[in-house]
Amino acid sequence: MTTTIALLFGGRSGEHGISCVTAGGILGAIDRSRYDVIAVGITRDGRWVHVSDDPEAWTLVDGKAPEVSGTGPEVLLPPSAVGPGEKVALRVIREDRVEPLAEVDVVLPLLHGPYGEDGTVQGALELLDIPYVGSGVLASALCMDKGATKAALTRAGIPTARAVTIDEDRWAREAHHVTETVARTLELPWFVKPARAGSSLGVTKVSDLAQLEHAVKTAFAEDPRILIEEGVSGREVECAVLQAAAGEEPRTTIPGEVRIGEDLDFYDYESKYFGKGTVEIQVPAQLSDAVLEEIRDIAARAFQVLRLEGLARVDVFVAADGAILVNEVNTMPGFTPYSMFPVLWENMGLEYSGLITELVEQARTRRIGLR
Numbered sequence: 001m002t003t004t005i006a007l008l009f010g011g012r013s014g015e016h017g018i019s020c021v022t023a024g025g026i027l028g029a030i031d032r033s034r035y036d037v038i039a040v041g042i043t044r045d046g047r048w049v050h051v052s053d054d055p056e057a058w059t060l061v062d063g064k065a066p067e068v069s070g071t072g073p074e075v076l077l078p079p080s081a082v083g084p085g086e087k088v089a090l091r092v093i094r095e096d097r098v099e100p101l102a103e104v105d106v107v108l109p110l111l112h113g114p115y116g117e118d119g120t121v122q123g124a125l126e127l128l129d130i131p132y133v134g135s136g137v138l139a140s141a142l143c144m145d146k147g148a149t150k151a152a153l154t155r156a157g158i159p160t161a162r163a164v165t166i167d168e169d170r171w172a173r174e175a176h177h178v179t180e181t182v183a184r185t186l187e188l189p190w191f192v193k194p195a196r197a198g199s200s201l202g203v204t205k206v207s208d209l210a211q212l213e214h215a216v217k218t219a220f221a222e223d224p225r226i227l228i229e230e231g232v233s234g235r236e237v238e239c240a241v242l243q244a245a246a247g248e249e250p251r252t253t254i255p256g257e258v259r260i261g262e263d264l265d266f267y268d269y270e271s272k273y274f275g276k277g278t279v280e281i282q283v284p285a286q287l288s289d290a291v292l293e294e295i296r297d298i299a300a301r302a303f304q305v306l307r308l309e310g311l312a313r314v315d316v317f318v319a320a321d322g323a324i325l326v327n328e329v330n331t332m333p334g335f336t337p338y339s340m341f342p343v344l345w346e347n348m349g350l351e352y353s354g355l356i357t358e359l360v361e362q363a364r365t366r367r368i369g370l371r
Contacts, residue, residue: 002036006104010042010068013113014201017065022110024058025336029353038102040075041068048075050092081129088130106363107132114196117332118144133363134310135331143329144196146227153326156305160326163229168220182228189231194223234319237285239299240344241312250303252296253344257285283347313341
């Protein structure tokens, strides 16, 4: 019998389109002789619909990302938890009738950002005892909030860049006082970021104090909680991590480096996905063996400290003085064939299709809930 997988993508976050592109990559590479695939898109307003599983439907066209339109039949989750080892019965509403869709073994959530990568969808799947790929509720929520991630890593002795977390209501009450505190605490340049968004959405580099107010408003447009982070002069290096068998250390890749040209201030949303500026990806990163091993050790430690499962990409800065600081931890990194996560694993000998298979098979045997 084949295994049936529900691919879940789209979603309510600003990264909706990137999630759809990720799904296109997976749909084009997954082993169809081994897996039956059900494509479930989540619209921008949160409707779950049965959509095309044709990879060509979920690719960038003329620089524009695809979108879940909501025209397909609405997908219904089971009304109660399934038993251990049982398949999940998905149904659809078609022409005012409820009809069977598929008996699913595992869900592969390819959602980026809030309402998907932050523990919300993971919680919904946990309520129904549905096996899924990736980290659980706590780890997903923790890593979605950059301030909380920093706090957890710092307590574990893993260094991060210095930052101040600010809520929108506090800024409205005492913007002048907050500005004074930031100026006294952090050295310019600063990066103003939404606390709970990814793909560099809403991020602004601030080189002069006069730019701060506009940067803060840009970040608040994405999230009512933001970070003002001290810029790090150094190199941006990324390491991919996979969960190992019980009792074993997480597996890591040789890190890769993102190098940007002088035509970019930083590696922003447009340069990541839409070809803006000069960007070079080097795999492996041109660093000494000792530094590469230290990055791999930090990535594995972060994976364990944050109680991650399945997969993660740990992004670090290698500062000019040699210090290694964790920048972000991504529980569902970009997963197109050309994204850093699969490229790093391909460099280790694990090709794209095999990587997908490993994650699915791992999820099938995970324990869900508190039984």
